[in-house]
Amino acid sequence: MRLSDNAEEILEYLWRMNNEMDKEVVNWEELKEDKDAPEIKELLDLKYISVSDDGIRLRDDGLKEAEKTVRRHRLAERLMVDVFDLKESLVEDTACRFEHLLRREVQDSICTLLGHPNYCPHHKPIPPGRCCRKAERVVKPIVIRSTELEKGSKGIVAFLHIQNSNKLQKLMAMGILPGIQIEIVQKFPSYVFKVGQTYIALDKEMARAVLVRKSDDG
Amino acid sequence: MNTRTKRKEASCHGTTDEIIAGSKRVILVGNPNVGKSVVFGNLTGNYVTVSNYPGTTVEVTRGNGRIEEKNIGIIDTPGMYSFLPITEEESVARAILLNEDSDAVIHVADAKSLERTLHLTLQLMETGLPLILNLNLMDEADRLGIKIDLEKLQSKLGIPVVATIATENKGMDNLRRAIINIPKKSDKIFRYDATIEPAITKITRLIRGNYRISNRALALLLLQDDPEINDLLEKEENKAAIDKIVEETKKFFSEPLNYLITIQRQKIINEIVKESTIAVRPERVGFRERLSRIMMSPITGLPFLLLVMYGLYEFVGVFGAQVAVDYLEKTIFGNYINPYVTKIVTMIIPWKILQDLFVNDYGIITLGVRYAIAIIMPIVATFFIAFSIIEDTGYLPRLAMLIDRVFKKIGLNGRAVIPVVLGFGCDTMATMVTRTLETRKEKVIATLLLALAIPCSAQLGVILVLLSGNIDMLWIFAGVMALVFMLVGFLASKIIPGESPLFYMEVPPLRWPKLSNVFTKTYTRVEWYFKEVLPLFILASVFIWIGKITKLFDLAVDLLSYPTSWIGLPKEAATAFLFGFFRRDFGAAGLYDLKNEGLLTGVPLLVSIVTIALFMPCIAQFSITIKERGWKMALGMAAFIFPFAFLVGFLVNLVLTTLGVTL
Numbered sequence: 001m002r003l004s005d006n007a008e009e010i011l012e013y014l015w016r017m018n019n020e021m022d023k024e025v026v027n028w029e030e031l032k033e034d035k036d037a038p039e040i041k042e043l044l045d046l047k048y049i050s051v052s053d054d055g056i057r058l059r060d061d062g063l064k065e066a067e068k069t070v071r072r073h074r075l076a077e078r079l080m081v082d083v084f085d086l087k088e089s090l091v092e093d094t095a096c097r098f099e100h101l102l103r104r105e106v107q108d109s110i111c112t113l114l115g116h117p118n119y120c121p122h123h124k125p126i127p128p129g130r131c132c133r134k135a136e137r138v139v140k141p142i143v144i145r146s147t148e149l150e151k152g153s154k155g156i157v158a159f160l161h162i163q164n165s166n167k168l169q170k171l172m173a174m175g176i177l178p179g180i181q182i183e184i185v186q187k188f189p190s191y192v193f194k195v196g197q198t199y200i201a202l203d204k205e206m207a208r209a210v211l212v213r214k215s216d217d218g
Numbered sequence: 219m220n221t222r223t224k225r226k227e228a229s230c231h232g233t234t235d236e237i238i239a240g241s242k243r244v245i246l247v248g249n250p251n252v253g254k255s256v257v258f259g260n261l262t263g264n265y266v267t268v269s270n271y272p273g274t275t276v277e278v279t280r281g282n283g284r285i286e287e288k289n290i291g292i293i294d295t296p297g298m299y300s301f302l303p304i305t306e307e308e309s310v311a312r313a314i315l316l317n318e319d320s321d322a323v324i325h326v327a328d329a330k331s332l333e334r335t336l337h338l339t340l341q342l343m344e345t346g347l348p349l350i351l352n353l354n355l356m357d358e359a360d361r362l363g364i365k366i367d368l369e370k371l372q373s374k375l376g377i378p379v380v381a382t383i384a385t386e387n388k389g390m391d392n393l394r395r396a397i398i399n400i401p402k403k404s405d406k407i408f409r410y411d412a413t414i415e416p417a418i419t420k421i422t423r424l425i426r427g428n429y430r431i432s433n434r435a436l437a438l439l440l441l442q443d444d445p446e447i448n449d450l451l452e453k454e455e456n457k458a459a460i461d462k463i464v465e466e467t468k469k470f471f472s473e474p475l476n477y478l479i480t481i482q483r484q485k486i487i488n489e490i491v492k493e494s495t496i497a498v499r500p501e502r503v504g505f506r507e508r509l510s511r512i513m514m515s516p517i518t519g520l521p522f523l524l525l526v527m528y529g530l531y532e533f534v535g536v537f538g539a540q541v542a543v544d545y546l547e548k549t550i551f552g553n554y555i556n557p558y559v560t561k562i563v564t565m566i567i568p569w570k571i572l573q574d575l576f577v578n579d580y581g582i583i584t585l586g587v588r589y590a591i592a593i594i595m596p597i598v599a600t601f602f603i604a605f606s607i608i609e610d611t612g613y614l615p616r617l618a619m620l621i622d623r624v625f626k627k628i629g630l631n632g633r634a635v636i637p638v639v640l641g642f643g644c645d646t647m648a649t650m651v652t653r654t655l656e657t658r659k660e661k662v663i664a665t666l667l668l669a670l671a672i673p674c675s676a677q678l679g680v681i682l683v684l685l686s687g688n689i690d691m692l693w694i695f696a697g698v699m700a701l702v703f704m705l706v707g708f709l710a711s712k713i714i715p716g717e718s719p720l721f722y723m724e725v726p727p728l729r730w731p732k733l734s735n736v737f738t739k740t741y742t743r744v745e746w747y748f749k750e751v752l753p754l755f756i757l758a759s760v761f762i763w764i765g766k767i768t769k770l771f772d773l774a775v776d777l778l779s780y781p782t783s784w785i786g787l788p789k790e791a792a793t794a795f796l797f798g799f800f801r802r803d804f805g806a807a808g809l810y811d812l813k814n815e816g817l818l819t820g821v822p823l824l825v826s827i828v829t830i831a832l833f834m835p836c837i838a839q840f841s842i843t844i845k846e847r848g849w850k851m852a853l854g855m856a857a858f859i860f861p862f863a864f865l866v867g868f869l870v871n872l873v874l875t876t877l878g879v880t881l
Contacts, residue, residue, distance in 0.1 A: 165443070165474045166304065170722050172480045173299035175334035179484060189516055190619045190632065190721065197330040197362055199510075199725035201619035201632070206722050 003046075005100045007039040008069045011048065014058050015066035020124070027055035067127045072099040072107050074120035079110055081121045083143065083211070085161060091121065113142050146182065146210040147191065154183045155212030162209050174200045176210055237291030238282050243319060244290055244397055247311055247342070248326035249335060250297025251726050253354045255279075256384040257326050258294040261394070278314060285394045293318070301341035301435070302442050302476060305656060309446065315347065316430055316450070321400050323347045324393070329366060329381065330359035332495070336487045337480070340408055343377065346432035348401045351379045352393055357386070358727060363499025371494040376404035385732065407434075408486045410479060417441060417467040424463075427454040440464055442476035506728045513616040514725075523617065530604050531682075538600030539679035540686060546592035551584075559583045575763045586759035589807050590752050597679030598747055601643045602740040610731035614639065615723055622721045628704060629663045629711025630655075631721040637664050641672035644747060645835035648672070649842045659716030665847055666710060669839065670859050671703040673831045676751075677803035680810055681827055691824050691881050698828050698870060750838050754801060771796075785829060785867040786875065787822045788812075794830065801836035820881045821874050829867030834859050 003011070010033065017023040017030075033040060035051070043049045048062030058066060076095040080086040086094060102110070108131035111117075116132040119125055143158045157180050162168040175195045176182065185199065186192040191207040193200045237243060244261075246254045258264070262281030279294040295314050296307035303309040315323065325342055327335040342349050353359075353366065372379040378396045382389035409415055421437035429436060429450075439447040441464055451457060471478055512518045560577045567573050577584045608614065614636055622632030634655060641648035645668050652664045673681060685692045711718075765771030778792040790812055798805025809826055812818040818826060834840055834856055843852040874881075 160477070165476065167720060168474060168477055169300070169302065169304050170720070172477070173304060174722060174724065175331070175337075177484045178481055179488070180333070185511070186514055189621075189623045192514060192619065192725065196333050197359075197364070198328075198334060199727075201615070201622075201721070201723045201725050203622055203626070203631070203721035206720055 003065070004039055004042060006037075007042045008100060009096075010039055010043065011058075011062060011066035012069045012073060014049070014056065015063070015070050018058060018063070018066075025052075025055045025057045031056065068129075069099065071127045071129055072102045074124065074126040075099075075107055075110050075114065075117075076102065077120045077122070078114050078117050078126070082114060082117075083161070115142060115144075142213055143211050144214070145208050146184065146193070146212045147187070147204060147207050149184045149212060149214065151184055151187050154181055154215040156181050156215055158211045158213050160209055161211055167206065167209060171206065171209065174198075174202075176200065181215060182210070182212065237280050237293075238289045241282065241289035241291045242321040242397075242400070243293065244322045244324060245293045245295065245314060245318070245320045246324050246326055247295050247298060247315065247338070248352075249299055249328060249338065250307075251724065252297075252326050252328045252335075253384045254294055254297070254326045257324070257352065257354065257382070257390075257393070258292055260384055260387055260390050261285075261290070261292050278310065285398050288398070290397065293320075298338065300337060301345070302439060302444055303446070306653065312446075315345065319430075320347065322350060322397055324350045324352050324397070326352045326354050326384075328358075329353040329356050330362055330364055332366065332491050333484075333487055336490060337483060339375065339377075340483055340487065341435070343375065343404050343406065343408075344432065344438060345430075345435040346403050347430070348403050349377045350393070350396045350401050351375065351377055353379060353381045354384050356381050356389070357383045363497065365496040365498075367494045367496050371490070374406075374490045374494060376406040377401060408483070410482050413467060413470045414441065414475070414479065414482075417463050420463050421460055424456055424460050425451070426456075427451075438479065441467060442479060443474075510616065510725075510728050513613060514619060516620065519616070519620050523620070526608065526613070530601075533604050534597060534600045534675060534679065535682040538597045539682050542596035542600070543593055543679070543683065546596060547588070551588050551592045556584050556588070571767065574766070575760070580759055580762045580766070582756050582759040585762075586755040587752075589804060590748070590755045593680060593807050593810070594676040594751065594803060595744070595748075597675050598643070599740065599744050601675035601679075602743045602747075603736065605640070605643050606736040606739045606743075607731045608639075610729060610735060612726045612728045615725045618721075618723055619725065626719070626721075627711070628667070628707025629714065629718070630660055630707070631719040633719075633721065633723060634660065634664050637668065638672060641668045641674065642678060643675045644743075645669065645672060645674045646750065646839040646842050647743075647746075649839055649846060653846065655719075657716050657719060659711075659714050660719050662714055662847065662851065663707060663710045665843055665851075666855055666858075667703055667707055669834050669843065669855055670706060670832055670862070671699055673699070674803060674835055676801075677806045677831065677835075680803055680806040681831065684806070684810055684813055684823065684827060688881060694824060694870075694874075694881075695827060695831075698866065699831060702832065702866060751801070751836075754837060755804065758797065758801075758804060781864045785825055785864060786871040787826050788817055790817050791822075791826050794826065795833075798830045798833045802830055802833040803836070805830045805833065821871065821879065824874070824881055825867045825871045828870050829863050832859065832863035832866055 010031070013031065014026055017026050028035065040049075040051070040056075043062065044051065046061070046065075047059055048065055049056050050059055073095060076098040077091055080091045080095055080098070081088075108129055111129055111131050116128070117126055118128075144155075146155060146157075149155050157176060157178050159178050160168055160171055160176070162171070171177075175198060176193065180195060183194040184191070185194050191202045191204065193202065193207075193210075246258055248254050258279065258281065262283040264279075264281045277296070281292050281294075283290045283292055293314060295311035298308040298311040300308070301312060303312050323342060325335075325339050327339065339349075339351055351371075353368075359366070366381075368379050368381055378399075378401050380389060380393045380396050382393055384390070410418070418434060418437045418441070421440060422433035425433045425436060436447060436451070440451070440460060443464075448457075451460070468475060513522055556577070563573055563576045563583075567576075574581060576582050579585065617639070618632035618635040620632075621635055625631055625634055634652075636654070637648040637651045640651055648668050649665055652661045652668070655661050655664055681695070682692075685695060762771055765774065774796055775792045778795050779789045782792045782795060783789065791809070794805045794808030794812060796805075797808045806827065809818060809823070809830065813823060840852060840856065843855065847855075
């Protein structure tokens with residue numbers, strides 16, 4: 001069964017208090033929740049929390065579930081920042097809504113896509129998931145900006161990230177398209193990509209718009 | 219000469235022919251820098267400027283050729299990457315396809331990058347125009363070990379495919395044959411996905427009018443938000459219904475439709491390429507590749523640039539401006555022509571006044587023709603030889619890539635190196651080439667900087683002679699010019715509104731310049747230059763002659779002597795400045811005479827050189843500025859440049875005299 005969004009938010013809050021503030025019991029005023037709120041009842045029924053007059057505390061099952069919620073939230077934040085290049089001010093709000101939509105399969109895929117990151121954009125730790133433990137050796141993210149590739153390495157264009165379609169069209173005209181392999185010939189003073197047999201010079205702004213998967217033969 | 223042909227010749231197209239009526243018409247299209255102009259030259263026998271720099275052809279060239287006793291009209295278009303245009307050149311090229319009848323369209327393509335080039339082939343096939351794919355640059359593909367199965371490619375595409383090495387005239391007969399057997403249109407249709415296809419069908423049904431390109435191609439362009447096609451269909455068609463389909467299709471996807479369509483086309487292309495490429499030898503890093511990387515890496519690229527500049531100085535500044543000028547000026551004109559002409563003129567014409575028109579201080583022969591032929595020509599010619607060599611090797615795009623970051627500071631991007639470097643040859647030509655820059659902001663800044671801070675070869679040559687033997691003066695001059703260039707550029711980039719430019723550019727392979735090409739190109743450019751310049755010089759002589767008779771000249775010199783003396787110069791320099799209004803190299807040449815007479819040395823010499831170097835280049839450049847940027851802009855620039863030139867001269871004088879510098 002799925003938790004309601006509000007219940008997830010409460011779990012997340014409790015987990016943060018627990019892990020980052022060393023506060024096992026959170027009192028009602030801090031939580032700004034009513035004792036008889038439906039979310040509280042929901043969490044009580046699942047035995048995720050226990051309630052007393054002092055406040056609420058996470059039980060073992062609740063702790064595990066809360067950890068996953070936090071993980072989803074922080075992965076969502078990373079996704080917003082690393083891949084979607086969203087403005088800082090929008091990240092928090094969008095990530096909040098996004099986390100509730102992430103199912104486990106999807107969150108692991110996103111985690112892999114992002115290269116199993118350890119920290120959220122605000123430098124708080126992201127609790128590791130199953131996928132991270134499985135893939136301990138894979139440290140590099142799968143999809144990165146071409147500007148992060150090293151000189152001499154190759155990548156397959158994953159997608160073009162662009163705000164304006166004029167810029168998109170230019171990259172496409174140069175033959176830089178998803179599925180095409182590029183080699184980073186040079187990074188300074190301008191970027192030089194080798195695309196097929198053609199060399200393309202780009203400034204940093206254009207190069208950043210190209211997201212690549214690192215090729216193994218690179 | 220009317221302005222239209224002037225403009226044509228300025229972009230160095232050796233032909234202004236119109237197509238002979240009634241002949242078959244062939245249009246050449248293709249990516250930039252794949253040899254369209256060479257193919258055009260082979261088919262017509264006309265020379266067109268060819269270079270190793272993307273976007274050299276900014277105008278449409280027409281010529282006539284004969285194949286099997288029949289007249290064929292050939293149209294060469296600027297380079298286009300995609301049928302959906304981004305740049306002005308692409309728009310121009312597409313407009314030809316949209317507006318002109320053609321019996322065949324030849325897509326001239328780079329054989330070594332099929333994946334990329336086939337995008338345009340497929341788009342052209344969609345238009346339903348009779349198409350021939352001409353795989354050119356087969357030698358370069360061969361060098362990279364790329365082998366293409368032409369038969370297979372031909373059957374996959376359903377259009378004739380002809381391989382050529384146009385620079386060596388190889389395969390041209392096959393191409394001619396393909397043209398004569400006017401190609402049928404391909405029956406192959408490449409399909410897009412299940413959302414886009416029905417939208418194409420619906421739109422094609424709505425289009426009622428008759429256009430040169432197919433409804434399918436129009437529908438695809440409409441789906442990709444092509445503004446020109448939208449305008450084209452606005453009046454004739456039920457645009458509201460079409461727009462609705464476009465909007466609904468867009469809603470299906472989070473990404474722009476042109477992105478999706480291009481990606482889907484890429485998939486089709488990958489299939490075709492896979493099946494029609496026989497072998498690709500694993501590549502090795504060859505000599506060209508290594509040299510190319512030396513030019514592009516900042517550590518080795520900068521010394522390389524200095525080396526190029528030194529070579530340029532030795533060839534143009536020393537050989538052209540000193541050795542050749544000396545010989546022509548002193549020996550040819552000084553010993554032979556001037557005395558001889560003077561003798562004849564004084565014999566035929568008894569009146570002193572009329573004699574002055576042709577000979578003596580400001581005569582047409584002794585001043586106008588002498589300046590043009592003995593001082594300016596050797597410099598311009600050597601510059602254009604050097605420039606053509608540099609251009610044909612493909613060094614300029616590499617320079618563009620190196621310098622992009624610096625140019626960004628002044629509101630330009632790396633692409634602007636071509637007009638700027640060309641400006642050192644001729645600012646008028648360079649101003650015309652600013653058209654290849656993308657945004658209005660860049661065009662304005664580049665035009666301003668060319669008019670102000672880039673001395674042309676003629677002027678530079680004279681300046682180098684004036685400064686010869688005084689290395690300190692040369693450095694101060696270069697420093698002041700560079701400072702003005704950067705400072706004015708920086709301020710202009712802050713003041714002039716508009717988006718900051720993006721830099722993206724194809725870096726073509728390094729190629730050996732062909733001697734014949736270098737010479738033809740130099741010849742066309744010098745010829746153009748002369749047609750432009752010689753009449754002006756003669757006109758200037760006539761003006762001065764009239765001015766002298768009517769005393770207007772003295773009045774103007776008197777007036778100019780005020781600002782001249784404010785910047786610490788002798789009164790005689792005013793004459794040179796007056797010449798400078800006609801052409802700044804003319805003015806500089808006037809300084810040359812003053813220096814020879816010993817009237818101008820040290821700080822005042824430097825100050826006058828700086829001032830005149832900052833003047834607007836010449837009347838020809840001014841008229842091109844009007845044409846490219848409009849009256850208001852051109853006058854505005856003039857109103858800024860002349861006082862500013864004096865201001866800089868004043869400041870240089872002030873600083874040098876305050877510091878007690880003696881030169």
